[in-house]
Amino acid sequence: GDRSQANVVAHEISHSWCGNLVTNRTWEHFWLNEGCTVFLERKILGRMHGEKMLQFHAVGGLKALKDSVEEFGEDHPFTQLVPTLKP
Numbered sequence: 001g002d003r004s005q006a007n008v009v010a011h012e013i014s015h016s017w018c019g020n021l022v023t024n025r026t027w028e029h030f031w032l033n034e035g036c037t038v039f040l041e042r043k044i045l046g047r048m049h050g051e052k053m054l055q056f057h058a059v060g061g062l063k064a065l066k067d068s069v070e071e072f073g074e075d076h077p078f079t080q081l082v083p084t085l086k087p
Helices: 006-018 027-049 050-070
Strands: none
Touching: 006 027, 027 050
């Protein structure tokens, strides 16, 4: 096919690879599993499409992060690395 969904497939494959290696203690530590998965996803995309594609996705991810922090604010619960989920 056109590989338009290759990043989604790479992300889900990455989950299967690191799912047993990185298990979050609680949902407050979910960022650890997702961070490992995104790292592996970008490595796969880099192998498939080259270093420029890997860097393109990394820059896009950084921009999305900065935009979210700007939108919600540095002190908002949505922008905390380890959110507090206790009632």
